[in-house]
Amino acid sequence: MKHYEVLACMCHSFHYIKRLLETLFVHRFSHGTMPLRNIFKNCTYYWGFAAWMAYYINHPLYTPPTYGVQQVKLALAIFVICQLGNFSIHMALRDLRPAGSKTRKIPYPTKNPFTWLFLLVSCPNYTYEVGSWIGFAIMTQCVPVALFSLVGFTQMTIWAKGKHRSYLKEFRDYPPLRMPIIPFLL
16 A cells, blocks of 8 residues: 555655754744764755655555554654644744843743643643654654664653753742653653
8 A cells, every 4th residue: 555655755755844943933043053974964864854754664564553544643643743743843943032032031832732742841832852753753654764763762851851951050939840751751
């Protein structure tokens, strides 16, 4: 059934197109540039996993998800909701920092329900990102996707812990119940 493979390709492509557009039009970075060594690390990670995932998902012996259409629909819903959540958080974070500024403020929930996760975690953008990849892993039922999600979660947890520590250090009135990435746990 080729439509599972096409849907996986569309979701994967959508994620990275969204990410590029956000980088160009939404994000306001506090750091000037990325170290050159990170380019090689990032390219190896993204391109290597993309090739590995594509090989398995597009292989002639690919086995569709065990629970069929229901599994794919649930996973697609998780993926889409988490993509919307991730975008909403990026917009909320953008609105905290004036253009051309490195000023930081404590992020709080807005009227947008996707931002309510700020009540529980410091970096809900990472929470939603991990959720998207979990949805994608469920959709494709593919080991390389699950490993990609795990490695990504590990890296985002490191970043979230660092950002959480810096918020606690910088803001004396930072909400004490927030966790870095997973509500009540981590």
